[in-house]
Amino acid sequence: MFTPPSRFLRLVRPDAGGRARVGRRQIYILPTRAGLGFGLLLLLMLLGSINYANNLGFLLTFLLAGLGVVAMLHSWRNLNGIEILAGRPRPVFAGDRARFPIRLRHGDGGEHPGIRLRLDDQTVAVDLPAAGEKVVELALGAGRRGRLRLPRFSIDTTWPLGLLRAWAFVEAGHELLVYPRPGPPIPPPQAAEYRPSTRGDRGVGADDFVALRHYRPGDSPRHLHWKSLAREQGLQTKQFGGDRADRLWLEWALTPGDSETRLSLLCRAVLDASDGQLEFGLRLPGEEIPPARGPAQRRRCLERLALYGEKA
Amino acid sequence: MSSRDRQPVSGGERLALTLLVGLAALPHLLHLEPVIGLFFGLLWGLALLARRRPSLAPGRLPLLLLTLTGAGMVLAWYPLLFGRAAGSALLTVMAGLKLLEIRRRRDLYVLVYMAFFILVTQFLFFQGIPILLHALAVTLGLTTLLLEASRAAPAPLPWTSLRRAALLLLQAAPLMLVMFLLFPRFSSPLWNLGPQQGAAVSGVSDRLWPGSIGRLALSRAVAFRVEFGGALPSPSRRYWRGRVLWHTDGVEWRPGADGPDPVKPAPAGGTAIAYRVTLEPFPGAWLYSLDLPLAAPDGARLTADLQLLRPGPVKRRTAYRLRSAPEPAPRQLTPGERRRGLQLPDNVTPRMRRLVAGWRRQESDPRRLVARALGHFRDQPFHYTLYPPLLGDNPVDRFLFETRRGFCGHFATAFALLMRLAQIPARIVVGYQGGEVNPLGDYLIVRQSDAHAWVEVWLEGSGWTRVDPTAAVAPQRIERPLNPDLIQASAGAPIDFVRQQPGPLGRWLHRIELGLDAIDTGWRRWVLGYSQQRQGELMRMLGLDFLRGFNLALGMVAAASLLVAALSLALLRHRSGDDALARGYRRYCDRLARIGLPRRPHEGPRDYARRVATARPDLAGRSGAIARLYIALRYGRGAGDRDGLRRFRRLVRAFRPRLRPPRT
Numbered sequence: 001m002f003t004p005p006s007r008f009l010r011l012v013r014p015d016a017g018g019r020a021r022v023g024r025r026q027i028y029i030l031p032t033r034a035g036l037g038f039g040l041l042l043l044l045m046l047l048g049s050i051n052y053a054n055n056l057g058f059l060l061t062f063l064l065a066g067l068g069v070v071a072m073l074h075s076w077r078n079l080n081g082i083e084i085l086a087g088r089p090r091p092v093f094a095g096d097r098a099r100f101p102i103r104l105r106h107g108d109g110g111e112h113p114g115i116r117l118r119l120d121d122q123t124v125a126v127d128l129p130a131a132g133e134k135v136v137e138l139a140l141g142a143g144r145r146g147r148l149r150l151p152r153f154s155i156d157t158t159w160p161l162g163l164l165r166a167w168a169f170v171e172a173g174h175e176l177l178v179y180p181r182p183g184p185p186i187p188p189p190q191a192a193e194y195r196p197s198t199r200g201d202r203g204v205g206a207d208d209f210v211a212l213r214h215y216r217p218g219d220s221p222r223h224l225h226w227k228s229l230a231r232e233q234g235l236q237t238k239q240f241g242g243d244r245a246d247r248l249w250l251e252w253a254l255t256p257g258d259s260e261t262r263l264s265l266l267c268r269a270v271l272d273a274s275d276g277q278l279e280f281g282l283r284l285p286g287e288e289i290p291p292a293r294g295p296a297q298r299r300r301c302l303e304r305l306a307l308y309g310e311k312a
Numbered sequence: 313m314s315s316r317d318r319q320p321v322s323g324g325e326r327l328a329l330t331l332l333v334g335l336a337a338l339p340h341l342l343h344l345e346p347v348i349g350l351f352f353g354l355l356w357g358l359a360l361l362a363r364r365r366p367s368l369a370p371g372r373l374p375l376l377l378l379t380l381t382g383a384g385m386v387l388a389w390y391p392l393l394f395g396r397a398a399g400s401a402l403l404t405v406m407a408g409l410k411l412l413e414i415r416r417r418r419d420l421y422v423l424v425y426m427a428f429f430i431l432v433t434q435f436l437f438f439q440g441i442p443i444l445l446h447a448l449a450v451t452l453g454l455t456t457l458l459l460e461a462s463r464a465a466p467a468p469l470p471w472t473s474l475r476r477a478a479l480l481l482l483q484a485a486p487l488m489l490v491m492f493l494l495f496p497r498f499s500s501p502l503w504n505l506g507p508q509q510g511a512a513v514s515g516v517s518d519r520l521w522p523g524s525i526g527r528l529a530l531s532r533a534v535a536f537r538v539e540f541g542g543a544l545p546s547p548s549r550r551y552w553r554g555r556v557l558w559h560t561d562g563v564e565w566r567p568g569a570d571g572p573d574p575v576k577p578a579p580a581g582g583t584a585i586a587y588r589v590t591l592e593p594f595p596g597a598w599l600y601s602l603d604l605p606l607a608a609p610d611g612a613r614l615t616a617d618l619q620l621l622r623p624g625p626v627k628r629r630t631a632y633r634l635r636s637a638p639e640p641a642p643r644q645l646t647p648g649e650r651r652r653g654l655q656l657p658d659n660v661t662p663r664m665r666r667l668v669a670g671w672r673r674q675e676s677d678p679r680r681l682v683a684r685a686l687g688h689f690r691d692q693p694f695h696y697t698l699y700p701p702l703l704g705d706n707p708v709d710r711f712l713f714e715t716r717r718g719f720c721g722h723f724a725t726a727f728a729l730l731m732r733l734a735q736i737p738a739r740i741v742v743g744y745q746g747g748e749v750n751p752l753g754d755y756l757i758v759r760q761s762d763a764h765a766w767v768e769v770w771l772e773g774s775g776w777t778r779v780d781p782t783a784a785v786a787p788q789r790i791e792r793p794l795n796p797d798l799i800q801a802s803a804g805a806p807i808d809f810v811r812q813q814p815g816p817l818g819r820w821l822h823r824i825e826l827g828l829d830a831i832d833t834g835w836r837r838w839v840l841g842y843s844q845q846r847q848g849e850l851m852r853m854l855g856l857d858f859l860r861g862f863n864l865a866l867g868m869v870a871a872a873s874l875l876v877a878a879l880s881l882a883l884l885r886h887r888s889g890d891d892a893l894a895r896g897y898r899r900y901c902d903r904l905a906r907i908g909l910p911r912r913p914h915e916g917p918r919d920y921a922r923r924v925a926t927a928r929p930d931l932a933g934r935s936g937a938i939a940r941l942y943i944a945l946r947y948g949r950g951a952g953d954r955d956g957l958r959r960f961r962r963l964v965r966a967f968r969p970r971l972r973p974p975r976t
Contacts, residue, residue, distance in 0.1 A: 018913070034421040041428060045428070048432060049432070053498070054435050055839055056443070058495065059492055060428075060431060062487070063484055065491065066485065066488045067481065069484070069487055069876055076880075077884070111472075115464070126464050127465055159462045161459065162421070162461055
């Protein structure tokens with residue numbers, strides 16, 4: 001596809017609302033190879049018609065020529081006004097393939113068939129229905145951690161006849177987060193530092209026996225201490241603790257290797273800790289994520305690792 | 313090439329392509345050698361079968377063999393590969409072979425283009441309205457196929473693409489018209505591609521023997537059409553003069569070598585009639601005129617014996633204007649004319665001489681002798697028939713004295729010879745007689761079945777005078793044309809013209825035929841016959857006659873560009889009614905954005921209007937009204953309310969906020 005020098009390139013860029021719209025001035029049109037063949041066909045038909053002074057031949061030739069011209073308008077109109085919006089991309093780990101979901105829609109109430117997005121050598125085609133939007137994905141190799149920006153891609157169509165290609169270059173600015181590549185599963189880089197919980201072991205857990213207390217209505221009969229009743233010490237209830245879990249600090253300072261290696265190892269540690277349902281925190285130079293558990297904590301930590309060294 | 317180009321062609325596309333190419337080639341199969349048609353049919357059927365069962369698709373080697381077979385066939389039946397028929401045969405066979413080799417996206421386009429080319433080559437063989445309708449239908453199909461092929465997935469509704477294709481073609485039609493009318497036409501071909509191999513064109517020839525015209529009598533083919541400026545001449549005056557034959561060898565009459573022609577054609581007398589002839593192509597190098605032409609049209613010359621000769625055969629439909637007057641000019645017979653007009657063959661028999669000598673003894677005046685001879689044909693049992701018995705090597709003698717059944721050729725040749733024997737200079741004129749008035753088109757159709765031959769004799773004081781011996785035998789022949797459809801049955805029998813009145817059904821069919829001919833004439837005049845000359849006339853009519861040649865091409869480009877501009881405007885504005893609403897709302901937002909209040913992406917119309925009202929209280933009323941109406945039309949009961957939409961658009965149009973609020 002023809003790419004003009006970047007100085008003259010007219011790009012489709014998103015507005016403040018993140019919506020990129022293909023404008024009429026950003027559309028380029030050139031014939032496809034099939035279109036060049038069509039031109040040759042028309043030339044042959046015209047020469048034949050002239051030579052035999054065949055008016056029906058002229059009629060058909062000119063009808064097809066008119067068709068080609070009309071097709072150009074329709075190609076152009078097919079692309080004009082298409083809106084390109086970012087979908088919600090899923091973060092990936094470095095080395096994986098990042099998939100950028102791209103939402104395409106059009107507001108003119110007509111069908112827009114044969115819309116294609118091209119990025120390098122991948123092409124995805126979609127027919128935009130008259131109402132509603134379609135989501136297509138452009139995939140991209142995620143090389144290194146950090147923010148991955150969807151590079152400039154093109155949106156094109158050869159609809160209606162495949163004779164002409166109308167296209168526009170889009171710099172949608174869609175971004176996606178790339179986490180560091182998880183390192184080898186090594187034992188935790190440092191002895192887990194256990195600290196007394198500030199709020200645990202109040203007898204509301206279920207694992208370890210802690211003490212007895214007086215029965216209160218509503219206590220489970222299973223927890224009744226029947227022996228003390230036998231000793232005529234009154235009805236007592238067993239109390240259990242164990243809500244004080246292992247609390248893990250993942251420490252940059254205690255991780256070996258250069259900074260990328262450390263990030264990679266920490267990434268693995270975060271994944272393992274999260275998979276093990278542990279409560280964990282993360283300490284990086286200059287910042288600290290307090291211990292917590294669950295997918296939100298995992299995401300928070302991975303994001304910090306991905307963006308380490310970048311301005312937040 | 314994109315990844316899509318490398319995708320194989322889908323089964324549906326393959327089927328559509330096969331059917332469309334077959335349909336496109338169908339008319340060719342009607343006129344090409346049957347063996348070519350059979351071969352194409354075989355390839356086509358194989359392509360259709362192979363779609364279902366890929367194992368039937370020929371591999372590389374069988375395909376090569378098939379290709380060689382096809383090439384061999386075309387070469388065997390069209391040895392020099394020269395001319396239109398050979399080219400068309402080759403194209404058809406190639407398309408059939410290509411049907412077996414649809415592998416890539418590119419093959420689809422190649423086949424579509426081949427089908428288009430097949431369509432255009434058919435116009436070299438057929439020129440009627442049906443072939444154009446056929447071409448349009450196939451074009452619609454091929455356009456639909458291209459539309460489907462450029463989609464990401466087949467259209468959910470089968471007719472979506474068909475309708476879209478029809479729309480595209482309709483939009484292309486004005487462009488076609490402009491280019492058709494303004495594209496510069498050339499009067500001569502770019503290069504000569506060999507002899508005409510089109511449908512056999514026949515007509516009156518410049519040779520006449522007793523049975524020669526009978527072959528034409530059964531043909532309904534049109535020889536020419538005539539439009540008259542004023543009233544039509546009476547049927548008995550409708551003699552269409554073609555060739556004049558002077559020389560006979562006893563069997564055949566020919567024009568004969570032109571003698572020195574000292575006589576300038578003299579203008580004929582009587583009331584002149586102006587008319588316009590549209591002549592169908594035929595192999596002769598002359599034009600037809602109403603007896604007798606006054607001057608030659610461009611490109612032809614008028615000879616002393618009042619023939620209109622042209623340098624070459626009439627290869628295309630040709631139209632010309634003429635004026636004619638009925639009476640020959642008074643002048644002297646030249647010695648050359650006398651010699652040629654009295655030339656005798658060497659097979660004149662004694663009984664012919666005796667017959668004429670008998671007349672001459674009774675009548676000395678040439679006029680009365682002519683009448684006597686005509687009386688002979690009338691009184692003796694001569695019959696007018698399209699199926700005369702065979703005559704030997706002295707046809708005139710045998711016809712006069714033995715068979716006495718014949719057609720105009722028999723009567724004319726016999727009569728002319730008898731006149732010469734009586735020392736009255738005589739010559740034969742071949743052409744047409746009569747013609748049918750088409751009431752729907754107000755013109756005269758002259759068909760091949762109107763072909764006729766008559767005699768002209770030199771009479772002192774009157775000049776060359778037309779004598780039609782056929783009229784003496786069958787006067788109805790002159791008053792009413794032959795209807796070949798009605799005389800088919802009565803082979804050999806004398807024709808009874810009175811019995812030929814068609815019944816009500818026949819009359820009704822005839823009216824339909826005349827109506828179709830009127831359409832056909834318009835078609836021929838405005839489509840097939842659109843020539844350099846007619847283009848010039850049209851440009852003069854439009855006051856554009858300064859556009860010639862290259863300028864005409866520029867004019868075509870300019871007119872086409874205007875059309876494209878108009879079309880693109882229409883396409884841009886073309887949106888459904890619902891979206892007039894969206895457009896109006898966008899306009900309203902744009903205008904507010906211009907004064908520094910752009911709508912935020914998350915803002916709905918109500919919030920936006922509220923913010924606008926806070927920022928610019930002076931706009932609150934109008935902006936609020938627009939927002940309320942928009943909400944009602946878009947989300948509320950007002951959806952589809954045309955009046956509401958109209959009011960909304962009016963409000964938006966009038967909404968022109970100023971940059972600063974007006975001071976109060």
